[in-house]
Amino acid sequence: MNSQIQIDVVNACLLAGVLALSINLLLGYTRHISVAHAAFAGVGSYAATWISIHQGLPFLTCVAIGTGLALVSGLLVGLPSLGLADEFLILLTLCTGALFTGVVTSAPDLGGAYGLLGIEQVTVAGSTLLRPSDWLPYLILAFGCVLAVCWYLTRSPYGRRLRAVGDEPTAASALGMPVQLLRLQVFALAAGLAGFAGAISAYYNQVTSPAMWSFNQTLLIIIMVIVGGSGTLAGPCLGAVVITVLPRALQFAGMPPDRAGIYSQIIFAVLLIGMILVRPGGLIGRRPGSRIVSNVFAAAGTGSGLSRSAPRARALEVRAEGLTKHFGGVAALDGVTIVLPRQQISALVGPNGAGKTTLFNALTGFLPVEGGRVFIGDTDVTMKSPAYRARLGLVRSFQDVRSFATMSPLDSVTVAVPARRGSDLTSGLLRPRATRRGERSSREAARYWLEYVGVDADDLRPTGDLSFAEQKLVALARTLASGAEVLLLDEPLSGVDGRWVETIMDLLERLREDGHTICIVEHSLHVVSRLATQVFFMEAGALTATGTVEELLGRPEFVDSYFGAAS
Numbered sequence: 001m002n003s004q005i006q007i008d009v010v011n012a013c014l015l016a017g018v019l020a021l022s023i024n025l026l027l028g029y030t031r032h033i034s035v036a037h038a039a040f041a042g043v044g045s046y047a048a049t050w051i052s053i054h055q056g057l058p059f060l061t062c063v064a065i066g067t068g069l070a071l072v073s074g075l076l077v078g079l080p081s082l083g084l085a086d087e088f089l090i091l092l093t094l095c096t097g098a099l100f101t102g103v104v105t106s107a108p109d110l111g112g113a114y115g116l117l118g119i120e121q122v123t124v125a126g127s128t129l130l131r132p133s134d135w136l137p138y139l140i141l142a143f144g145c146v147l148a149v150c151w152y153l154t155r156s157p158y159g160r161r162l163r164a165v166g167d168e169p170t171a172a173s174a175l176g177m178p179v180q181l182l183r184l185q186v187f188a189l190a191a192g193l194a195g196f197a198g199a200i201s202a203y204y205n206q207v208t209s210p211a212m213w214s215f216n217q218t219l220l221i222i223i224m225v226i227v228g229g230s231g232t233l234a235g236p237c238l239g240a241v242v243i244t245v246l247p248r249a250l251q252f253a254g255m256p257p258d259r260a261g262i263y264s265q266i267i268f269a270v271l272l273i274g275m276i277l278v279r280p281g282g283l284i285g286r287r288p289g290s291r292i293v294s295n296v297f298a299a300a301g302t303g304s305g306l307s308r309s310a311p312r313a314r315a316l317e318v319r320a321e322g323l324t325k326h327f328g329g330v331a332a333l334d335g336v337t338i339v340l341p342r343q344q345i346s347a348l349v350g351p352n353g354a355g356k357t358t359l360f361n362a363l364t365g366f367l368p369v370e371g372g373r374v375f376i377g378d379t380d381v382t383m384k385s386p387a388y389r390a391r392l393g394l395v396r397s398f399q400d401v402r403s404f405a406t407m408s409p410l411d412s413v414t415v416a417v418p419a420r421r422g423s424d425l426t427s428g429l430l431r432p433r434a435t436r437r438g439e440r441s442s443r444e445a446a447r448y449w450l451e452y453v454g455v456d457a458d459d460l461r462p463t464g465d466l467s468f469a470e471q472k473l474v475a476l477a478r479t480l481a482s483g484a485e486v487l488l489l490d491e492p493l494s495g496v497d498g499r500w501v502e503t504i505m506d507l508l509e510r511l512r513e514d515g516h517t518i519c520i521v522e523h524s525l526h527v528v529s530r531l532a533t534q535v536f537f538m539e540a541g542a543l544t545a546t547g548t549v550e551e552l553l554g555r556p557e558f559v560d561s562y563f564g565a566a567s
């Protein structure tokens with residue numbers, strides 16, 4: 001076989017690798033999907049080609065403009081997609097891809113279905129890049145640059161936040177992370193990197209056409225990531241090689257190109273279904289029980305967290321006035337007014353459907369209310385997001401724990417430490433020393449809180465592999481690491497096996513002694529009477545009684561009505 005043909009295959013793998021790495025930022029990290037990825041590459045490709053032909057600008061300028069336009073397109077599509085459910089995001093990006101194909105096929109200036117030819121040849125140091133072997137070092141360089149960007153993004157404190165958003169967006173938001181902003185940044189960045197690959201590909205192939213950037217191409221890029229293993233760097237690269245080489249290998253084996261194309265499609269489909277069923281993590285994906293490598297800035301951040309002194313929480317007041325919320329005809333909150341007793345443990349109890357979780361959701365901003373106001377200290381936060389309220393010190397936990405399942409306990413807690421230098425998109429690159437310092441103190445804080453709750457900070461298993469009780473403790477540690485002063489804990493003991501119950505109750509008492517304000521939703525009379533100094537009874541969306549445990553336990557009708565069998 002001609003060596004130029006072999007090198008051409010290598011070059012195609014490198015370009016496909018860039019596309020796979022870029023969409024992997026979405027699929028593997030923030031875990032949202034775009035089926036317009038090839039269209040973003042097409043924007044870069046068409047833009048670079050058109051500018052080169054009509055303006056005669058040099059190669060690097062055209063590539064930069066193509067990349068920039070793809071990035072802006074990503075922003076434009078990403079903005080309206082914020083907060084959309086996955087199925088609508090798929091529909092939106094599907095329409096974006098169809099729109100792109102429609103526009104480039106119908107615009108007379110863009111060459112119709114045949115595409116655009118005539119882009120200038122690239123000349124480097126006086127010699128023109130004509131053969132695949134001429135291109136090889138530059139494509140390796142381009143691939144290396146994108147790999148370095150993705151490596152930095154995914155191994156930095158910023159990348160850890162992306163992983164948290166991908167694992168559990170609601171929990172990330174409850175801890176104060178700007179989930180939608182992070183998603184938008186990554187969506188635009190992935191589109192920009194795709195545009196970069198598209199622009200270079202136009203120069204390399206000397207053509208760009210609608211077929212090169214169709215929905216089928218997006219599907220192939222997604223298959224590369226799923227087959228190789230999303231959420232890793234090696235996985236998408238391996239997937240790119242497999243998917244690029246296979247159809248060419250069939251041709252080299254003597255199969256006519258049209259039949260090789262059809263057989264490849266069948267093989268890809270079988271491969272995709274097989275991987276999803278048998279090895280959903282991909283060829284190089286994380287296996288259950290595997291240990292996690294921490295991020296690149298973490299080396300300087302080891303050591304005991306216990307060198308810190310126990311932080312004393314402020315006596316932050318949280319109060320709500322006249323909260324109302326209806327679901328259809330059901331009044332889930334019916335004019336609830338409540339002041340959480342400061343630096344005490346209070347309990348919210350009541351029968352199923354009384355409105356306890358709804359009240360937690362309303363206080364923390366996960367549910368917009370129809371009436372009433374919520375205050376943290378003197379600040380009216382009624383219209384503020386959960387992340388904003390978390391940054392003021394009000395954080396909730398969830399009944400179903402919502403772990404950052406793919407991250408180690410230490411990373412799960414470190415990511416919750418309020419943003420320090422290096423946790424935004426660029427500062428890890430521009431200010432690596434400050435990032436390392438920020439990382440060191442974040443990790444010390446995380447170690448402190450893990451030791452506080454009694455979880456081994458050096459356990460490198462993914463949090464999702466820990467026992468349920470340990471996951472609850474890690475969730476508590478991350479809540480504390482976020483700087484929470486007021487903790488709303490939704491059934492902190494539910495699902496926890498007996499031997500952990502006392503441990504968690506001791507821990508909650510210790511937190512109260514350290515000045516935290518805690519409100520728990522709890523069904524167990526034993527737990528409430530041991531922990532709570534004040535009990536709020538809820539029924540049908542209203543607070544019907546408030547008092548100390550002793551006062552209310554002295555009234556048998558409450559014991560019967562609210563604790564019933566649970567007691």
Ligand SMILES: Nc1ncnc2c1ncn2[C@@H]1O[C@H](COP(=O)(O)OP(=O)(O)OP(=O)(O)O)[C@@H](O)[C@H]1O
Nearest residue numbers: 327330331332350351352353354355356357358359
């Ligand atoms: N998203 C929703 N859509 C429709 N109805 C809802 C929704 N969330 C809560 N409700 C209804 O609002 C009422 C209060 O529910 P909520 O979950 O707050 O009660 P709860 O006291 O926390 O119950 P439990 O102890 O079972 O968790 C119930 O009637 C419930 O069915």
